[in-house]
Amino acid sequence: xxxxxxxxxxxxxxxSVCFYxxxxxxxxxxxxxxxxxxxxxxxxxxxxxxxAFKKANSVVRLNVEVVDxxxxxxxxxxxxxxxxxxNLFVRKSNWxxxxxxxxxxxxxxxFLDKYLMTPEKEQIRxxxxxSELQSPxxxxxxxx
Numbered sequence: 001x002x003x004x005x006x007x008x009x010x011x012x013x014x015x016s017v018c019f020y021x022x023x024x025x026x027x028x029x030x031x032x033x034x035x036x037x038x039x040x041x042x043x044x045x046x047x048x049x050x051x052a053f054k055k056a057n058s059v060v061r062l063n064v065e066v067v068d069x070x071x072x073x074x075x076x077x078x079x080x081x082x083x084x085x086x087n088l089f090v091r092k093s094n095w096x097x098x099x100x101x102x103x104x105x106x107x108x109x110x111f112l113d114k115y116l117m118t119p120e121k122e123q124i125r126x127x128x129x130x131s132e133l134q135s136p137x138x139x140x141x142x143x144x
Contacts, residue, residue: 005030005078006070009037009050012084017050020065021057025078027090027104031115033057034082034108049082082108 005025008018021033036056041047047055058064070079070091079091088111090104104111 003029003078004076005080006067006076007033007053008070008079008081009053010082010084011048011050013048014084015048015050017054018067018069019050019054019057020067020076022063025076027078027111027115028117030078030080030090031112034088035112035116038108038112049084 002023003025004020004022006018006020007030008016010016023029024032033053033056036059037049037053040052040056041049044052054064054066070076070081077092077094079093081089083089086108088104088106088108089102090111091100092103093100
């Protein structure tokens, strides 16, 4: 998915680094990027938050770019700001920067709980999709 996003990561010392990733910038994709960062920090706690974010996700996406900050010049749809206290602020806008709105302002942990796809969530989603496909409306569409 080509949803673009910037990720401003505040380090433990108060400094911050902003990254631009061209792919999977929606909530589910971002949750995976943050999960990768947390897993690497657990293995190597001497890394800063921003070092862990870049290193963990450069393996997945080779185009993790350091940028000056959240900028509308990048045509980003999502802007994630992770504070050193673990709070995550998310802003979503149209690709051209219009209609910007805050969509999340709570802990990273709650964000991961909501948006990470677990096998259990995949099963529920699959069952919901199957029941939708069995509805009369979809049956008519398939018969046409």
